[in-house]
Amino acid sequence: MPKLPTLNLTPKVIIFTLIIFIIPFLSITIFWSMILNLKTYPESHLQQLILQILALFLINFGLVLALFIWILKSLIQPIKIIRLGVEHISSGHYDYRIPTITNDDIGKTATAINTMAATLYDLIVKSEHNKNVILTERNKLALAISSISEGIITLDNNLNITLFNKAAEYLTGYSQAEVLGKRLGTLVHFSQGQIEIPESEYCSKDPGGFTSSSYEKKALKLVGRSGKESTINLLSKQIKQSGSDLGYIISIQDVSKESQLEAMKLDFVSMAAHELRTPLTSIKGYLAVYRQENEAKFTSEQKMFLDRISIATQQLSALVENILSVAKIERGAFSLSTQAVNWQDIVKQTVGDFTLRAKSKRISLTFTDPIFEIPKLNLDKIRATEVLSNILANSINYTDVGGSVNVWMELKDNFVITHVKDTGIGLTPDQVQHLFSKFYRVLGKLEGTMKGNGLGLYITKSIVELHKGKIWVESAGLGKGSTFSFSFPLPQPEPVVKYNF
Numbered sequence: 001m002p003k004l005p006t007l008n009l010t011p012k013v014i015i016f017t018l019i020i021f022i023i024p025f026l027s028i029t030i031f032w033s034m035i036l037n038l039k040t041y042p043e044s045h046l047q048q049l050i051l052q053i054l055a056l057f058l059i060n061f062g063l064v065l066a067l068f069i070w071i072l073k074s075l076i077q078p079i080k081i082i083r084l085g086v087e088h089i090s091s092g093h094y095d096y097r098i099p100t101i102t103n104d105d106i107g108k109t110a111t112a113i114n115t116m117a118a119t120l121y122d123l124i125v126k127s128e129h130n131k132n133v134i135l136t137e138r139n140k141l142a143l144a145i146s147s148i149s150e151g152i153i154t155l156d157n158n159l160n161i162t163l164f165n166k167a168a169e170y171l172t173g174y175s176q177a178e179v180l181g182k183r184l185g186t187l188v189h190f191s192q193g194q195i196e197i198p199e200s201e202y203c204s205k206d207p208g209g210f211t212s213s214s215y216e217k218k219a220l221k222l223v224g225r226s227g228k229e230s231t232i233n234l235l236s237k238q239i240k241q242s243g244s245d246l247g248y249i250i251s252i253q254d255v256s257k258e259s260q261l262e263a264m265k266l267d268f269v270s271m272a273a274h275e276l277r278t279p280l281t282s283i284k285g286y287l288a289v290y291r292q293e294n295e296a297k298f299t300s301e302q303k304m305f306l307d308r309i310s311i312a313t314q315q316l317s318a319l320v321e322n323i324l325s326v327a328k329i330e331r332g333a334f335s336l337s338t339q340a341v342n343w344q345d346i347v348k349q350t351v352g353d354f355t356l357r358a359k360s361k362r363i364s365l366t367f368t369d370p371i372f373e374i375p376k377l378n379l380d381k382i383r384a385t386e387v388l389s390n391i392l393a394n395s396i397n398y399t400d401v402g403g404s405v406n407v408w409m410e411l412k413d414n415f416v417i418t419h420v421k422d423t424g425i426g427l428t429p430d431q432v433q434h435l436f437s438k439f440y441r442v443l444g445k446l447e448g449t450m451k452g453n454g455l456g457l458y459i460t461k462s463i464v465e466l467h468k469g470k471i472w473v474e475s476a477g478l479g480k481g482s483t484f485s486f487s488f489p490l491p492q493p494e495p496v497v498k499y500n501f
């Protein structure tokens with residue numbers, strides 16, 4: 001920055017303004033007196049006088065001009081100082097201050113610019129500091145994300161990849177450099193069983209646009225580069241800030257080893273169950289024949305023993321069948337063979353099948369016929385009946401003598417909902433939460449002689465979900481009965497095919 005003169009304007013301006021006014025005033029007075037005396041001047045002195053007036057005029061004019069230029073310069077110089085100072089500050093020298101001495105308007109302007117420069121300087125120092133803090137934190141976060149054992153992928157609003165950590169690289173076989181800015185869905189595929197999950201499902205938008213949508217699915221198949229497969233748990237969450245969408249964060253947990261171990265356990269359990277099935281069938285068969293042939297010879301005590309053997313065999317047989325079903329469900333091998341069926345008739349029939357069992361406990365079992373016609377549904381008849389049978393058996397089992405069980409149907413939102421309401425032992429909210437989990441049994445009072453194994457509702461739920469339906473339970477609390485409800489979808493109308501001729 002060139003060395004700039006200081007501003008010291010006010011006294012000079014006052015002095016020279018005075019001079020500017022005094023000189024012309026004096027000159028005009030002299031001229032005027034001369035002109036007034038012109039007539040009294042002798043002819044011979046007239047020419048000399050005119051020359052004197054002219055000379056005085058020229059001297060005056062020169063003096064005024066010189067003073068005018070000087071004043072102009074004195075005014076422009078401080079403005080130039082300010083301009084140069086402002087240019088110097090705006091070129092990045094925020095610590096530079098414009099020299100000011102006077103307290104006039106120009107001096108005050110310079111002071112204001114200096115104050116502004118000082119504030120700017122403070123802000124810049126602060127923001128530089130904040131930037132460093134943010135950068136350090138960002139580096140720490142990036143380090144943490146890259147060393148996390150779960151795959152972390154972030155996407156922008158267009159579903160293009162913006163971050164891809166080391167674990168994600170390992171899981172998918174792609175490097176971060178290769179995938180940045182590309183669409184995740186074109187590189188990595190997630191599927192459940194045979195069904196591929198579209199990007200729009202795991203990166204969905206909240207319809208209202210107010211909350212962040214999230215998606216969570218366990219035991220999915222991930223197919224990466226060159227068909228590299230892994231079993232993963234997927235969690236995807238929409239990122240929002242102050243109401244605007246920023247993209248998605250996807251976390252992928254590799255559970256391949258656990259699922260392999262689980263598969264081995266399942267293989268072992270289903271093999272053992274299969275091996276148990278054959279001797280059990282023999283035991284049941286021979287027991288039935290033995291009882292039939294010797295019924296008359298048995299004492300009441302022997303009959304009681306045989307009853308107990310028969311119940312235990314049935315229990316064991318039910319457990320074996322349930323274990324085989326669970327193994328199939330877990331492997332994704334539990335398939336349905338659907339056809340159009342009259343669900344209303346099936347419900348009526350199944351309720352009828354349970355009448356005797358209900359009567360033995362003096363439970364009133366009723367079916368309320370719907371007042372509307374239920375369309376035919378696409379169901380696996382055997383599996384769908386198993387759903388209702390499981391729920392009905394439980395309702396009768398977990399309802400005290402003299403209670404009631406009512407079954408009715410409802411048509412709602414393209415679903416047929418079947419409700420089974422009992423006046424039984426009821427459920428606490430905590431029990432309701434775990435009811436459909438594998439091997440979950442509520443400890444306590446068990447009605448009847450049949451002991452359960454905690455697999456019935458798990459299988460029931462799987463069957464309903466395979467039909468694309470839902471199952472839920474409501475209870476007002478212990479001792480207040482429960483209502484089990486499940487829905488099956490109405491058949492979708494065939495898409496209309498248009499031909500253009």
Ligand code: ADP
Nearest residue numbers: 394395398426440441442452453454455456457
């Ligand atoms: P289980 O073979 O033990 O009946 P389920 O999976 O069918 O297995 O049921 C799990 C548990 O849910 C049961 O042990 C029972 O405690 C509870 N439960 C099922 N149905 C009812 C019901 N209608 N009322 C009260 N509790 C029930």
